[in-house]
Amino acid sequence: MDTFHLLLAGFAEVFKWQDMVALVIGLCVGMAVSVLPGLGLVMGVVLALPFTYSMSLETSIILLTAIYMSGTYAGCYTAILYKIPGEPMDVPLLWDGWGMTMRGDAAKALGWALVAALTGGLVSSAVMVSLAGPLSKVALSFGAPEYFAAVFFGLTTVVALAGKSLPNALISLCFGLLVSTIGIDATYGSERFTFGSDVLINGVPFVMVLVGMYGFGEILDKIGQGSKSVSLPAGSSTATSLPSWRELWGLRATLARSTTVGTLLGLIPGAGATISSFVAYGIERQYGKRGRQIGTGIPEGIVAPQIASTASVAGHMVPLLTLGLPGSGATAVILAAFLLHGVQPGPFMLKNPESALTVYTILASMFVSVIGMCLLGFVWIRLVIKVLKVPPGILIAVIAMFALIGAFADRNSMSDLWVVVIFGVLAWIMERVKLPVAPMVLGAILGPIAEDSFTRSMITYHDDWTMFFRSPISASLMFLSILSLVFPTLKKMISRASARKNADVKMAEAAAARAN
Amino acid sequence: MSSKSVHGSAGSGTPVPALKWLRELGPYVLIIGVAIALYQIASRISYTEIPGQMGPERWPKIIIALLICVSGFEIVRRIIVSVRPRAAAETVDDEGFSQQMEAHPMLVAAATAATVGYLLLLGLLGFFTATVLYLAAVMWIGGVRKPALLGLLSISFGFVFSFFFMTLIYVALPLGEGPFAQISLIVMKLVGAN
Numbered sequence: 001m002d003t004f005h006l007l008l009a010g011f012a013e014v015f016k017w018q019d020m021v022a023l024v025i026g027l028c029v030g031m032a033v034s035v036l037p038g039l040g041l042v043m044g045v046v047l048a049l050p051f052t053y054s055m056s057l058e059t060s061i062i063l064l065t066a067i068y069m070s071g072t073y074a075g076c077y078t079a080i081l082y083k084i085p086g087e088p089m090d091v092p093l094l095w096d097g098w099g100m101t102m103r104g105d106a107a108k109a110l111g112w113a114l115v116a117a118l119t120g121g122l123v124s125s126a127v128m129v130s131l132a133g134p135l136s137k138v139a140l141s142f143g144a145p146e147y148f149a150a151v152f153f154g155l156t157t158v159v160a161l162a163g164k165s166l167p168n169a170l171i172s173l174c175f176g177l178l179v180s181t182i183g184i185d186a187t188y189g190s191e192r193f194t195f196g197s198d199v200l201i202n203g204v205p206f207v208m209v210l211v212g213m214y215g216f217g218e219i220l221d222k223i224g225q226g227s228k229s230v231s232l233p234a235g236s237s238t239a240t241s242l243p244s245w246r247e248l249w250g251l252r253a254t255l256a257r258s259t260t261v262g263t264l265l266g267l268i269p270g271a272g273a274t275i276s277s278f279v280a281y282g283i284e285r286q287y288g289k290r291g292r293q294i295g296t297g298i299p300e301g302i303v304a305p306q307i308a309s310t311a312s313v314a315g316h317m318v319p320l321l322t323l324g325l326p327g328s329g330a331t332a333v334i335l336a337a338f339l340l341h342g343v344q345p346g347p348f349m350l351k352n353p354e355s356a357l358t359v360y361t362i363l364a365s366m367f368v369s370v371i372g373m374c375l376l377g378f379v380w381i382r383l384v385i386k387v388l389k390v391p392p393g394i395l396i397a398v399i400a401m402f403a404l405i406g407a408f409a410d411r412n413s414m415s416d417l418w419v420v421v422i423f424g425v426l427a428w429i430m431e432r433v434k435l436p437v438a439p440m441v442l443g444a445i446l447g448p449i450a451e452d453s454f455t456r457s458m459i460t461y462h463d464d465w466t467m468f469f470r471s472p473i474s475a476s477l478m479f480l481s482i483l484s485l486v487f488p489t490l491k492k493m494i495s496r497a498s499a500r501k502n503a504d505v506k507m508a509e510a511a512a513a514r515a516n
Numbered sequence: 517m518s519s520k521s522v523h524g525s526a527g528s529g530t531p532v533p534a535l536k537w538l539r540e541l542g543p544y545v546l547i548i549g550v551a552i553a554l555y556q557i558a559s560r561i562s563y564t565e566i567p568g569q570m571g572p573e574r575w576p577k578i579i580i581a582l583l584i585c586v587s588g589f590e591i592v593r594r595i596i597v598s599v600r601p602r603a604a605a606e607t608v609d610d611e612g613f614s615q616q617m618e619a620h621p622m623l624v625a626a627a628t629a630a631t632v633g634y635l636l637l638l639g640l641l642g643f644f645t646a647t648v649l650y651l652a653a654v655m656w657i658g659g660v661r662k663p664a665l666l667g668l669l670s671i672s673f674g675f676v677f678s679f680f681f682m683t684l685i686y687v688a689l690p691l692g693e694g695p696f697a698q699i700s701l702i703v704m705k706l707v708g709a710n
Contacts, residue, residue: 167590168590171547171587174579175583177579178580188571189563192573226623391658393654393656393657393658394669396627397655401647404634405677405681409685428624455575458570459570462568
């Protein structure tokens with residue numbers, strides 16, 4: 001079957017009642033977690049993960065993808081109406097969204113956000129669906145060195161984009177990779193770092209690392225912020241007023257530019273919705289027709305970040321489905337859901353007709369999710385915003401229970417709960433000492449894949465590491481990996497040098513002025 | 517946290533106090549210490565050696581070596597940055613292990629202690645009783661200070677969670693021991709769990 005027919009078959013699957021119910025629940029959950037400040041969409045995906053154990057693979061991935069998709073949209077309501085960004089990616093939205101609200105154009109601002117989410121989501125999903133086939137064909141030609149190079153590229157870009165400090169991100173990544181080596185080694189069957197403990201022989205379950213670091217860690221973070229409830233202004237309306245065709249035509253360049261930015265950035269591992277949102281906003285400010293007015297409350301300032309953040313979802317999903325490589329926290333959780341069902345996503349999924357249908361059902365669900373979240377925005381958001389009024393203490397207690405018992409439900413194991421608590425506390429400490437959490441989580445998940453492809457390459461090529469630089473694909477990926485690590489350092493050095501030069505010039509000017 | 521408080525005296529070229537050195541470099545030194553210990557443990561991993569083929573210790577050793585190199589680099593970089601006299605206008609990057617204090621670190625400690633207590637008591641008290649106590653503790657830590665509301669909410673949520681996990685998604689949760697097992701069985705009957 002060709003792509004179009006597979007996609008049509010995928011749509012038919014999505015509209016089966018189990019998948020549809022999962023999709024609607026996912027959209028509602030995603031909206032709820034994304035409006036709550038301090039609770040990210042990744043946490044929503046993590047909390048839902050344990051409930052997918054008893055579902056079919058398709059249904060569970062549709063549920064998690066719907067949470068991921070709607071999590072990039074609903075935050076616009078609180079950002080625009082109350083100046084409360086539910087997620088970091090919503091921060092650029094409030095600069096112009098709040099400006100429009102202050103002028104009495106809140107309904108229009110929400111309308112622009114809706115159109116932006118719809119455009120970004122649909123266009124990037126369409127682009128990614130058309131890329132899925134060719135990407136998986138390329139991936140099928142991968143040998144162990146190419147696969148290691150692809151994983152290495154994913155890890156280095158995550159490190160490069162994870163935080164201000166490259167060394168700290170590298171340290172965090174090493175922690176994650178080391179965690180993944182605990183237990184019995186897959187090639188030789190040797191015990192590694194078990195310290196004689198039976199609990200560690202099977203390794204540290206990466207799902208518990210995820211639930212601990214993204215779930216319990218965030219709960220601790222929220223508790224640490226104190227118990228201040230959000231006070232919402234009385235009489236605010238969630239009414240949405242859609243822009244006219246003429247207004248839309250006026251913003252065609254912004255729409256095209258931001259969709260391209262979001263989709264392309266989505267393909268880069270580590271550049272999640274937040275980075276896409278800020279980059280699109282920055283590009284619009286620099287190259288937009290009304291760039292100088294951005295920040296004063298104009299639609300371009302809402303459209304650019306909203307499009308880019310929603311478009312990045314499809315951008316991240318396709319490398320996951322075709323290469324098996326997650327590029328963000330949410331896709332790492334979705335990969336975990338695949339692995340929990342005994343399926344390794346990758347190019348082979350598209351070769352088998354049954355699993356190809358699963359892939360295209362998931363891709364079709366992204367289109368339905370985009371339309372569904374925009375429709376739900378009208379109805380469900382009034383209720384969701386009321387969640388902001390629930391005292392944080394109650395909310396934290398409920399979420400903590402879901403995280404803990406959800407983790408317990410996987411294997412009915414108390415040791416898993418201890419892993420969740422230990423990694424949760426570790427995540428909290430890491431945040432305090434400015435060690436980014438994301439590289440460690442991705443390291444723990446991708447560690448076994450990286451080690452396996454590295455070991456196979458080294459065994460096949462008799463310990464000759466230069467093979468990573470011999471084939472055009474692996475050499476290009478390794479070069480890009482090195483570039484992604486070196487580039488931020490070079491950029492920082494150049495900006496420091498220019499800052500120093502500017503300071504010297506200013507001092508010289510001040511000295512000259514004093515002399516005169 | 518402002519960068520000034522981290523590097524304080526560095527900009528003027530005066531010596532950096534020992535406490536600041538410790539806070540700046542301590543974690544990296546600790547990481548190197550732990551990494552060296554792990555490297556030694558990795559060297560002792562037993563396996564049947566195949567000539568010309570890498571062993572199971574190679575991959576962890578590469579990661580540990582990278583960890584040591586990065587931490588060592590950061591220590592050296594921080595020492596150079598701290599002792600180098602710089603112009604007053606030059607700003608210092610706010611990186612590394614700068615402590616970012618929470619508004620309420622004690623609440624975090626209390627919540628962690630409550631969770632540890634919950635896990636320790638889950639087997640003895642059973643899911644329902646332990647959960648009611650845990651929910652009450654976390655809500656109290658989270659700022660809900662009305663005893664009647666706390667009691668009502670934690671018992672109600674206890675029932676809701678029992679129904680959700682036991683009846684709807686069939687999780688085999690601990691029943692507890694002695695009288696607590698009886699409470700769990702009554703709750704199971706009430707929520708319709710088998």
